[in-house]
Amino acid sequence: xxxxxxxDPAYFHKVVDCQLACPAHTPVPEYxxxxxxxxxxDAYMVNWVSNVFPGVLGRTCDRPCEPACRRGxxxxxxxxxPEPVAICRLKRVxxxxxxxxxxxxxxxxxxxxxxxxxxxxxxxxxxxxxxxxPLGYEVTVFDGExxxxxxxxxxxxxxxxxxxxxxxxxxxxxxxGVEFRSGQRIDSMKGLLAQGYDAxxxxxxxxxxxxxxxxxxxxIKENIHIGxxxxxxxxxxxxxxIGKRVIVLGGGNTAxxxxxxxxxxxxxxxxxxxxxxFDEMKASPWExxxxxxxxIPIINFHVPKTFEHDNGRLTGMxxxxxxxxxxxxxxxxxxxxxxxxxxxxxxxVLIAVGQENAFPWIEPDCGIAFDKWGxxxxxxxxxxxxxxxxxxxxxxxxxxxxxxxxVAQGHEAAVSIDRFLHGEDVAQxxxxxxxxxxQKMGIHEWxxxxxxxxxxxxxxxxxxxxxxxxSIRVEVELGFDAATAxxxxxxxxxxxxxxxxxxxxxxxxxxxxxxxxxxxxxxTENGEEADLRxxxxxxxxxxxxxLYVSAELKTGRVLVKDEDVCLHCGLxxxxxxxxxxxxxxxxxxxTKAGPxxxxxxxxxxxx
Numbered sequence: 001x002x003x004x005x006x007x008d009p010a011y012f013h014k015v016v017d018c019q020l021a022c023p024a025h026t027p028v029p030e031y032x033x034x035x036x037x038x039x040x041x042d043a044y045m046v047n048w049v050s051n052v053f054p055g056v057l058g059r060t061c062d063r064p065c066e067p068a069c070r071r072g073x074x075x076x077x078x079x080x081x082p083e084p085v086a087i088c089r090l091k092r093v094x095x096x097x098x099x100x101x102x103x104x105x106x107x108x109x110x111x112x113x114x115x116x117x118x119x120x121x122x123x124x125x126x127x128x129x130x131x132x133x134p135l136g137y138e139v140t141v142f143d144g145e146x147x148x149x150x151x152x153x154x155x156x157x158x159x160x161x162x163x164x165x166x167x168x169x170x171x172x173x174x175x176x177g178v179e180f181r182s183g184q185r186i187d188s189m190k191g192l193l194a195q196g197y198d199a200x201x202x203x204x205x206x207x208x209x210x211x212x213x214x215x216x217x218x219x220i221k222e223n224i225h226i227g228x229x230x231x232x233x234x235x236x237x238x239x240x241x242i243g244k245r246v247i248v249l250g251g252g253n254t255a256x257x258x259x260x261x262x263x264x265x266x267x268x269x270x271x272x273x274x275x276x277x278f279d280e281m282k283a284s285p286w287e288x289x290x291x292x293x294x295x296i297p298i299i300n301f302h303v304p305k306t307f308e309h310d311n312g313r314l315t316g317m318x319x320x321x322x323x324x325x326x327x328x329x330x331x332x333x334x335x336x337x338x339x340x341x342x343x344x345x346x347x348x349v350l351i352a353v354g355q356e357n358a359f360p361w362i363e364p365d366c367g368i369a370f371d372k373w374g375x376x377x378x379x380x381x382x383x384x385x386x387x388x389x390x391x392x393x394x395x396x397x398x399x400x401x402x403x404x405x406x407v408a409q410g411h412e413a414a415v416s417i418d419r420f421l422h423g424e425d426v427a428q429x430x431x432x433x434x435x436x437x438x439q440k441m442g443i444h445e446w447x448x449x450x451x452x453x454x455x456x457x458x459x460x461x462x463x464x465x466x467x468x469x470x471s472i473r474v475e476v477e478l479g480f481d482a483a484t485a486x487x488x489x490x491x492x493x494x495x496x497x498x499x500x501x502x503x504x505x506x507x508x509x510x511x512x513x514x515x516x517x518x519x520x521x522x523x524t525e526n527g528e529e530a531d532l533r534x535x536x537x538x539x540x541x542x543x544x545x546x547l548y549v550s551a552e553l554k555t556g557r558v559l560v561k562d563e564d565v566c567l568h569c570g571l572x573x574x575x576x577x578x579x580x581x582x583x584x585x586x587x588x589x590x591t592k593a594g595p596x597x598x599x600x601x602x603x604x605x606x607x
Contacts, residue, residue: 001529001558003551006500009434012586014546015563016496018087021068023408025432025590026050028065028087029496033448035090036489038482041101043094048101050590051091052127052173052407053152055165058092059477060156062253062284062402070495073542074518074565083457085491089477093485095165108177112136114421117197119186122150123403124394125203126173127410131593132417133176140197141178144185148174151205151395152403154232155254157261158473189362189390199389199417202376203410206395208358212249212351216307223314224307227258227352234261234472243347245269247317249304250352251281256288258350259296264472271344272298273317275334277324290476294469303334305341307349316345355400375399382426383413391416411592418593430591430598436584439497439570446583448497450570453490494568498586501559503550505580508557512572512581513537520566526558536560 004011013020018028027046034043047054066072069084076082114137118125121143129139147153148170152161174180186192192200209226211217217224223243227250233239246267248259251274262270272291274281278300281288288298302319309315319342322334357374367387369377376385376392383391393413394406416426439447461478462468468476480488513521519538526532532547533540540547540562548561573581591597 001526001532001547001549003558004546004549006548009432009588011546012434012436012496012498013432013588015498016586016588017068017070018065018085018495019588021064022051023064023405024051024411025408025588026065027496027587027589029492029494030587031094032085032087032090032489032492033494035093036449036486036492038486040094040097041099041104044098044101045104047091047094048172049592051404052130052410053123053169053403054091055095055169056123056152056161057403058088058090058095059161059165060152061088061091061404063088063286064404070493070565071491074493074567081456086457086460086480086488089460089480090485090489093480093482096479097482097485102172102175105172105176106134108134109136111138114138114198115140115196116199116201116417117142117192117195118201118203119192120150120202120204120394120396121145121148121170121180121182122203122205122394122406123152124396124406124410124413125150125201126170127407128201128203128393128414128417129178130173130176131411131414133173133178135418135594139178140181141174142181142184142186144183146182148180148182150203151228154235155228155257157231157234157257157264159260159264159468159471159476160257162473162475187361189366189368193366193390197389198421199391201413201417202362202390202392202396203394203406204359204396206355206357206400208356209254209351210354210356212304212353214304214306216309219312220307220309220314221312223348225348225350227254227350228355230350231257231261234265239265241266243267245346246271246348246350247344247346248272248350248352250274250354251276251283251300252352252354253283253287254355255350255352256283256291258352259291260294261472262348262350263294263296263469267348270296272296273302273304273319273344274298274300275303275322277301280324280332294465301334302342308343314346314349316343317349318343355395357396357399359396373399379416379427381412381429382416383409384416384420384426388420411590414593415591415597418597422598424599430596432588432590433596434586434588436498436500436586439583439585444574446497446570448494448583448585449490450494450497450568450583451490452493452567452569453487455487455491457491458484458488496586497568497570497583499548499561499566499568499570499572500582500584501548501550501561502580502582503553503559505578506550506553506559507578507580508553508555509577511575511577515571515575517569517571518565518567520562521572522560522562523553523555523557524560525556526552532560536562538562538565540564 031043072082393409545564550559
């Protein structure tokens with residue numbers, strides 16, 4: 001194998017698995033250390049720069065960082081139950097325990113004469129506004145509702161996300177000089193472009209929920225609701241009750257919100273019924289667990305056949321029982337079991353089987369192309385449409401995803417808009433800023449806590465069931481207190497503090513090999529990667545994680561380190577008699593809109 005190029009930012013970024021997995025690349029270990037130090041406002045601002053909505057995401061994020069967390073892999077290798085660090089809930093700690101941070105918001109530059117319109121006031125549009133407004137752009141956000149937030153406000157129930165948190169975090173953005181035109185739904189792209197905006201960002205989400213066209217549907221006019229529309233009506237107080245017996249169709253997070261909301265609005269017999277198997281449901285594992293914790297059964301492998309009614313009044317649904325069969329390529333088919341159809345009586349049905357994009361307000365001849373699925377044709381990274389001054393992001397771009405993806409796309413779209421309006425190629429993306437900094441404070445003393453906690457993951461306390469189920473506005477999760485937050489933060493392995501090896505200083509004494517608690521380090525003859533992975537002191541079986549390979553040493557051997565299960569404990573650096581190992585903090589920050597994302601020569605010309 002060739003020596004590892006540690007100067008390439010992608011190498012060490014890949015070692016910080018949580019940050020790599022986050023669509024917005026939030027520096028997770030950095031803010032967790034700040035929380036452990038009680039520096040909650042600092043931790044909040046680290047989050048705010050990347051993910052914009054720490055309080056919202058600390059309660060509702062889909063948490064792609066947590067399955068990637070190295071802590072789970074390390075515990076699994078030791079035979080323990082793998083439990084990642086509670087990254088998401090620690091984010092909430094920073095939001096809940098911070099002091100006033102309004103004075104730390106970006107200064108607003110003088111107006112630069114450029115006007116940008118954002119359609120929709122959801123997370124993607126607000127991220128674009130957050131990035132561009134401080135640069136002097138005149139940003140106007142249009143939304144049909146009275147308050148900003150988009151689907152954050154309309155689709156996520158208040159028992160998961162209090163409205164005060166939404167108001168606070170959308171307020172930080174609107175206070176940056178953004179003009180918010182509430183109650184103004186855009187009904188014509190041509191009409192919007194005619195208003196002279198230099199760029200338009202479309203972040204209107206995927207506003208149409210899928211219906212279920214099966215026998216009986218057209219005869220029943222009441223008590224069958226599209227899930228996302230029903231949640232919005234509940235959120236805005238238009239619906240305050242539901243029947244006792246409720247069927248929720250669908251296996252995603254929207255279905256989980258529907259069933260848990262139904263329990264709080266009077267549903268005493270609420271069931272979730274899905275076509276797939278339980279493990280194949282799209283809902284996050286913790287969302288399914290929360291629903292079951294509240295006594296809601298999830299019935300799988302039942303395919304809806306009919307809506308049953310009595311003269312147009314809903315009485316129940318029938319389902320065909322199926323099983324999953326897989327072909328030799330792993331493709332799944334649902335095959336009838338031959339069992340009799342199942343009749344489930346009900347008073348209401350909530351259909352949460354998916355969402356679709358809808359752009360009836362974008363005229364076919366305005367220059368924006370759409371694909372066969374009705375999605376805009378976009379640059380994968382630039383998010384620029386076929387009409388050069390129009391950009392998309394969030395669910396409106398590539399279909400429904402989640403909040404953190406919408407934020408990440410908002411950042412990318414803001415970079416594209418900034419480059420486009422400075423006459424630069426939007427296809428060229430700015431590199432992230434990175435740095436390595438030694439953590440050495442003495443011979444055996446580091447500026448970070450390198451003691452590996454043996455604690456299991458701490459549980460987030462819940463409100464009492466009788467209180468939580470009595471009102472749809474009582475927040476269920478109470479969040480960590482300061483003491484528990486400290487203990488949970490201490491479980492972080494500081495994966496951004498890298499073990500950096502200096503070949504010239506190594507005397508090949510093998511002291512680091514002897515002391516490594518995970519057998520990560522091996523001195524051996526070089527070879528092809530597949531062979532080398534098997535010859536290490538502990539075989540490196542996770543092919544997704546690179547090996548750290550040195551140049552040839554004096555004996556002709558190479559040093560090989562398996563990054564996969566390293567504890568970043570620093571024992572190798574403490575034991576090394578020559579200082580060949582050092583612990584260096586790697587910080588990667590993605591480049592946002594502004595001078596840093598543009599061609600330096602053009603910046604100088606403009607100045």
